[in-house]
Amino acid sequence: MIPGKFEYHVPADVGQAAALLRHYDGEAKILAGGQSLIPMMRFRLAQPEHLIDLSKVPGLSYIEERDGHLAIGALTTESELEHNATIRDRYPILKDATDVIADPLVRNLATVGGNIAHADPANDHPAVLLALRADVVATGVDGHRVIPIDEFFLDTFVTGLEPDEILTEIRIPTAKSGTGSAYLKLERKVGDYAIGAVAVSMVVRDGVIAEAGVAMTNVSPYPVRAVQTEAALVGRPATAATFAAAAETASQECEPSGDNRGPEEYKRAVIRTLAERAFSLAAERAN
Amino acid sequence: MSKVPVSMTINGETYSGDVEPRMLLVHFIREVAGLTGTHIGCDTTSCGACTIQLDGMPIKSCTMFAVQANGHSLKTVEGLATGAEMHPIQEGFMVNHGLQCGYCTPGMMMTSLALLAENPNPSELEIRTAISGNLCRCTGYVNIVRSIQYAADKMREPELAAAGQGD
């Protein structure tokens, strides 16, 4: 199918891109990898009047550890994350996630910034970044601001970005010693969105879970941290019994709805199993 | 909404035209450049029949606008053979029955080409992972995997022969 008509803009820097967003006030959309936006435009679920292509904006594609965090430029592609040594060695949860996002061809174009700016509860990065307690950097005509990830996802497809703001960077706190993380997803086939998935990052000290971040994919109207499940982990010993009990909490805390990926009860069972496995894998990696 | 000029290199030749920004790259390739080897198999970015290489990277050309490829260098299935001589990947698909209806084949071959450029001796798992965005409704994939292994072996022949001579 053919998308609706639009005018195409190719700004040379972030300032120009933000100025265009402001000028077209709600009529324009950013085009990053296009792997969510173009499919939506082909179904006319999105019909922006103006597209602002960021491909000629330099300096938005990088993966760097600095100032106490891992900084990821918004235009970094899933393939770049997938093949990055720092990610593989120090942030295994991100590697777990990129490996199961879409397929290798889509991953060559899809960007991390686009994955979260889209705010689709079916996308995989939101849960991962919630579990990691990341920050998001938004840049507008008047400068930058940092949005904590907990304040970023407001509703289905709705973020805390202002209409004239561009997501420019994602900041993940540097992994402390004793940190283990994992992302486990069940999908019907490669390239499908999650039936359910669980993201966890935990700090284990002397056998006790000192900190935990947990979030889930495609089992709530919008991406949100699973605070009850986190509470079921923190302060408890990193043992199979703790993980089983916390996984039970996760299966209660999520809010799946039945669809062609399965009924609600099935999804709760999937979450219970994935959560238990993700918690033990994260604990194993913490050592 | 006015048309915009675009120009790109496909298989070493320059193709230019004035297009609507909403024109998908696959339509530019098939209808403006007239290279109909690249197929369209779905509306949902699922099948990979439209796979081409953009600056050496395999992508789905149905999920990019032609204007985004302005100034870039593309390769399509028509760019594989040298005159009448088939590329080892094409030969591999022929010898191993890597195709039946052939609809997925151009995309499969463009993905394989990129895989072998990056990883000249892939394992079966690496091959299956690489082609996981390309769907085939006919073959069951076994012969596609064999075709790619054949191509990998053939493309490494000169290197293996040189190593052999060194013994």
Ligand SMILES: Cc1cc2nc3c(=O)[nH]c(=O)nc-3n(C[C@H](O)[C@H](O)[C@H](O)COP(=O)(O)OP(=O)(O)OC[C@H]3O[C@@H](n4cnc5c(N)ncnc54)[C@H](O)[C@@H]3O)c2cc1C
């Ligand atoms: C077949 C298929 C399977 C997929 N499977 C999965 C999957 O399993 N898991 C998953 O997580 N994703 C999946 N995706 C989605 C894919 O990962 C998306 O491409 C990605 O989520 C969006 O990134 P993008 O760069 O393509 O964004 P685009 O499509 O370019 O943009 C998406 C939205 O975000 C906005 N946007 C993009 N970048 C910015 C920015 N820097 N600042 C402000 N706004 C911005 C755009 O305006 C648009 O509204 C799949 C896609 C396809 C086609």
Ligand code: FES
């Ligand atoms: S035509 Fe199916 S993925 Fe492009």
Ligand code: FES
């Ligand atoms: S040969 Fe028919 S789809 Fe692959």
